[in-house]
Amino acid sequence: MDSKLYHYFYESLNSHEDVQKLSQKYNVCCGTLSSILNQKVVEDVKKSHYRFKRKEEKIVGEWLNGQSFLALSRKYNYPATLVSTLVLENLGHSKKEIRFYYKNPKTIENGRIQKELIESLNSDYFFSPRAHQLQEEKGKIGENIISFWLKKKSCDFTCEDEMRAEGCTGKTPDFLLRKSIKISGREVCWIESKALFGELKEHRHYEKKQFKEYADCFGDGLVVYWFGYETDILKEKGEGYQIADHDFFQKDVPEHVTKFLNYVIHW
Known part of the structure; x- marks a missing residue:
């Protein structure tokens, strides 16, 4: 997705109703737009947190x-x-x-707080425990599709949890291939799954904290932004990894990918 279109969506998305409208108007999957909306809300909270805390007493x-x-x-x-x-x-x-109340709101003795907290948790699609749980599930779905794809290709690999169990304490990608495979004419030794839209600023952070280190330790890899990415990323990304999105897997596991693209954290 070119940056101009991405920024248009970013500015236009303010609610899940906007996700549905823009998806129908521009034929963009709901999962991509939902991911952009989620990133926007998180970024807005970071920017406004200080101003909000200043009004705490009020x-x-x-x-x-x-x-x-x-x-x-x-x-x-x-x-x-x-x-x-x-x-x-x-x-x-x-x-x-408070963490206990969020998980067990009906245990709160104060009737007003119990009622209002349940109401709040049911309306918050970004920061409630249920929203965080669904985000984690979303990440696992992306990893499961890659795992299924690798097995279908008869690739021998180790996933991150297995690497941890074997005593690896450093930074590890989601998948480390025991034998490299060729993708777009280049050997790939590891795969990292990101169940989000690849926004340029966030990508720079990941490149510095993860991708560069993976490349230095394990060789060339593949980064998967499941819900697409800004094409400007390709202009400035470093060496040591390629970037792909859902299109790369569509032909091999179409049912899994199509279902995932419609994944929206909303109830």
């Missing part, structure tokens, strides 16, 4: 005066789960207690 006061977690979330355009965390911490609850 926000807590408004909650004490009757405004709900969800109402405050909408008022300050901040994720409901993080709003509830702010208020509960100010009420004297520890981080450990």
Whole structure:
């Protein structure tokens, strides 16, 4: 996806309703647009966190005066789960207690907090425990497709969990091939699965912290951005790895890939 189109989608996406509309209008899979939306929300939270914390006393006061977690979330355009965390911490609850409440909200004795927390968790598609769980599942699906593809190609490989079990303590890719395979005329020794859209800024971070080290340790590799990537990445990426998206696997495992492309964290 060229950067101009990516930035158009980035600016246009503000809710999951926008995902459906833009998907139909531009014939772009919902999974790609959902991934871009998720990255936008996370980035917006990072940028606005300081301003939000500065209003902490005011926000807590408004909650004490009757405004709900969800109402405050909408008022300050901040994720409901993080709003509830702010208020509960100010009420004297520890981080450990709050984590327990998120997993077991019906155990909360205070009726108002229980009701509002359940309401918040059910509406937060980005920072709630359920959203985090689905993100993890999404990552596992991408890895499972690669594992299936490698087995179909009769490739001998070790996955990251197995490397850890064998005592590897350094940074490891998702898949290390015991025997390299040729992709686009180049030998590939490892594969890294990213169940997201490859945005240039985030890619630079991954290249520095992961891809470069994998290449130095194991040789050339393949990075898979399942939901596509900015083509500008190809202009500036370093040596030691290739980049692919879902198209690379489509012809070999079409059913798995098509289902994955429609994966949207929304309920």
